[in-house]
Amino acid sequence: MSSTTASNTPRAGLLLRDQGFLRLWCATTASGLATWAMPFLLGLAVLEGTLSAVGLGLVLALRTAGFLVAVPLGGLLADRHSRRSVVLWSGLAAALATPVMVLGLGASTALTAAAAVVVGAGQGACRPAFQALTAEVVAEDDRQRANAAITLSVRVTTLLGPGAAALLAVVTGAGMLLLATAGLWLAAALLPAWGTALPRREERASFAAEFFDGLTEARRHPWFLAGLGALAVVITAGYSATGVLLPLVSRDQYGTEALLAAAMTAYTAGALAGAALLSRWRPRNAGWTALAGLGLYGLAPLSLVLPLGPVAVLAAYALVGVGIELFNVPWFTAAQREVAPGKLARVSSLDFLVSYGLAPVGLALIAPAAQVLGTGPVLVGCAVLCFAAPALAALAPGARGFTAPVGRGRI
Structure with a gap:
């Protein structure tokens, strides 16, 4: 690769005006914010007394388990079917499971933990799909700028998010803020444009064969x-x-x-x-x-x-x-x-x-x-x-x- 020249810099402005990328950027930002917010807001729930410290550990452990199981499965499905479809269904699954988590706070740790598995699975499945969808939506010469813009948004949310969430929790409570993350998952599911679909294969190998492929x-x-x-x-x-x-x-x-x-x-x-x-x-x-x-x-x-x-x-x-x-x-x-x-x-x-x-x-x-x-x-x-x-x-x-x-x- 060669060093960037001045002629490259206007393309950054063109990228920010591209509707397909802007929709993808908003969706990835929403999913990143929702992913970050969940453990932080559950920690605030412990401070409020609606979740015990032991319960927090269980919920986060099961969320991680759901994530790790869904990551390879999401990658397989995104290559087998449509990256956009995987983003849609994984985002919807996390959005629908989030209110169930909120219902379990203060009532049933088992219910909260079970819903956390689904949320974690949604988080895990969308990650490789978003990565591949970026390659579909953004031209090769613009992908470094696109990836930089996506990570910028993630870092801004992690920098400003804790203070903002702590202030809002005083007014609304951790449960309501956690419920709001369902809206973020809906945005992640619905906002991205449909990329250039891969050629449909007439014959498909088994999931195991495709994984090893x-x-x-x-x-x-x-x-x-x-x-x-x-x-x-x-x-x-x-x-x-x-x-x-x-x-x-x-x-x-x-x-x-x-x-x-x-x-x-x-x-x-x-x-x-x-x-x-x-x-x-x-x-x-x-x-x-x-x-x-x-x-x-x-x-x-x-x-x-x-x-x-x-x-x-x-x-x-x-x-x-x-x-x-x-x-x-x-x-x-x-x-x-x-x-x-x-x-x-x-x-x-x-x-x-x-x-x-x-x-x-x-x-x-x-x-x-x-x-x-x-x-x-x-x-x-x-x-x-x-x-x-x-x-x-x-x-x-x-x-x-x-x-x-x-x-x-x-x-």
């Missing part, structure tokens, strides 16, 4: 497997350090939990800056740039090892936020460009399955590891893994530009 397609792209492996390591090590050890360091080293909130705000602000940068800039070596950005996650656990002061921690988390979007936007764009169109949803589902599926493993293991080995050594180990995994992935064929190596043409 998607794995075969993923193996055709060494840069994808290497990048996915690096992402899995970073999520397992780096995300776990942020989720579990940052609160402990904030309390024990700095005597306040305020550092936790400030660090996450700095991370989100950095991610916003990274997405804004990539809406205008195309790195010459997009793959290496993306993997270097992913490696910046090692700064997060490294900043917690020594008492360097809150400013150093906040600066590290801001750089981590920039880096994660330096990875995300080229990564999604490359998959939409390089993967065979009829298999894109299945390959994307593998990406989301690994990304979300391994996070609970790291979260579960890091606290016992810190108790046995000490917080400092575990943080150093996490930092080393976050630096080393993307560096090794950069050696894979095609990793330099996230593209097919010479001699392997694109399908």
Whole structure:
């Protein structure tokens, strides 16, 4: 890829005036906001006394289970039938199950948990379908800007959402706000335009055969497997350090939990800056740039090892936020460009399955590891893994530009 020139920048304005993309952007923003809001609002329900802490854990665990089951299934269905149809039905399922969750608050944790499975399934099924639908609706030259615009909206909602939700909850209550997310799911289901449908196949293999066909397609792209492996390591090590050890360091080293909130705000602000940068800039070596950005996650656990002061921690988390979007936007764009169109949803589902599926493993293991080995050594180990995994992935064929190596043409 070549660096962005001034002639490229007007296309960003043209993209924002494209009705098909605007509808897709609004839909993905709505689904992202609804996905983020659910655990936060359920946490507010615990504070209100309509849900117990044990109930919260059960509901979120079952939501995650529904998500993980539906991600590969959604990818299969989106490649087999229509990406737009999968978005429609997954959004409607989440929208219809949300009021059931609200009915269960304060009355039946089992009912809330059962509905959470359906909501999680809707969240999971729509992810690969949205990813593939973007490739249908947006021309190839505009996809990096489109992916940057989508991630910008997600970051803005996560930055402003907690404060706004907490203020509104004082007036309406967590249950009413949770009910409002059903409207967001309706918007996600109904807003997107219908993309360019894939050619209909007369004969279809079994679901298992099509799933393994998607794995075969993923193996055709060494840069994808290497990048996915690096992402899995970073999520397992780096995300776990942020989720579990940052609160402990904030309390024990700095005597306040305020550092936790400030660090996450700095991370989100950095991610916003990274997405804004990539809406205008195309790195010459997009793959290496993306993997270097992913490696910046090692700064997060490294900043917690020594008492360097809150400013150093906040600066590290801001750089981590920039880096994660330096990875995300080229990564999604490359998959939409390089993967065979009829298999894109299945390959994307593998990406989301690994990304979300391994996070609970790291979260579960890091606290016992810190108790046995000490917080400092575990943080150093996490930092080393976050630096080393993307560096090794950069050696894979095609990793330099996230593209097919010479001699392997694109399908």
